[in-house]
Amino acid sequence: MRHSATVGFARSGRTEREEDPPSHDAPEYDESQAAGRLRVPIASFRWARHTGLVPAPDASSYQWSRATVEAIDAAAIQASLPHEPISAAATADRIARALDTPNMPDEPPVVSAFAVRRLITCGLLTGLTANPEAVLINPDQVAAVCGIKGLAQRLAAEAPLGPDQAAARLGVRRVDFDYMRDLMWVRPTERRQVRFGTSRAGSVMNGPRCSPRRPSTRTLRSTGSSCTTSERAGAPRSPCEGQAAGEGGRRGVSARHSCG
Structure with a gap:
């Protein structure tokens, strides 16, 4: 009797679990996953979010709930960006x-x-x-x-400045500007890596760029042997170049590094 009751309880518990409706947690989608579910290009999804066709993320700071994604009109997103980016x-x-x-x-x-x-x-x-x-x-x-x-x-105003240009714009010596950089008083607006040379052992230049509001400097690193590299440090031409030159901006500054 005791064994039969135990078996009957186990079957009863299993039957109750089988009768319960399955639990499905609503998934969360980032913008790439949401665009994929809607079958729209990610560029169109981003533009639709900019124009308000796509609501702000509701599951987290960068994710949408399943219900929100399914309520979005995919055709409207496609139509919002009629021309190729x-x-x-x-x-x-x-x-x-x-x-x-x-x-x-x-x-x-x-x-x-x-x-x-x-x-x-x-x-x-x-x-x-x-x-x-x-x-x-x-x-x-x-x-x-x-x-x-x-x-x-x-x-x-947004044109990038090299270290010499930035020092001139601030009215300080170049060495003082380097101290300011070391103290992190100024930081680059953007840092770019450019690879050049005829072999893998060529030179690699790390070039941070800065706007006139946040000037900084660049570093030049060479690897390998018997290499000479040169990089222009001047800002690109602009429609107001003459005005910028009057404020201390200079073009044509070169940074040269040689290694043997």
């Missing part, structure tokens, strides 16, 4: 042409990709990718930005 270089070229100072081949750009990334940081443009090396912009938004009054002055 363009790269940072193409955006820079369009802005330069709108300012009647087009970027010319084999010359320092009037408007650079760096300036485009600064406009994204300032909120004037919306980046449609999470990768800073592959910026994509809505061409319709670029056309709107080209009509902003005072855009040339804004771009001139």
Whole structure:
């Protein structure tokens, strides 16, 4: 009797569990997963979020709940970005042409990709990718930005400065600027890595860039042997270059390093 009662209790417990409805926790989606579930390009999803078609994340600071994602109109997201996004270089070229100072081949750009990334940081443009090396912009938004009054002055203010230019702009000696950098009083706005040379043992240059508001310096590191490297430290040309030069900005500063 005792054994039979034990078996009967076990069967009863198993039957109750089988009769309970299954529990499914609602999954959470980041923007890439949400775009995949809606079957829309990530660039379209990001633009729709910028325009308000996609609500703010409700599951966390960067995730949407399943119910929210399923309520989003995928067709509206597709229609919100009718034209193919363009790269940072193409955006820079369009802005330069709108300012009647087009970027010319084999010359320092009037408007650079760096300036485009600064406009994204300032909120004037919306980046449609999470990768800073592959910026994509809505061409319709670029056309709107080209009509902003005072855009040339804004771009001139955002032009990057090398360490000598930054020291001149601040009215201090270069060595004093280096001390300021070591004390972290000034920091680069952007740091870039550029590889060049004919072999893997060539030189590697770490080049931080800075805007006139937050100047900094760059470091040049060489690896391998018998190499000579040279890098321009001047800012790209801008429509207001003459004004910037009057404020202390200089072009044509070179940083040269040799190793034997």
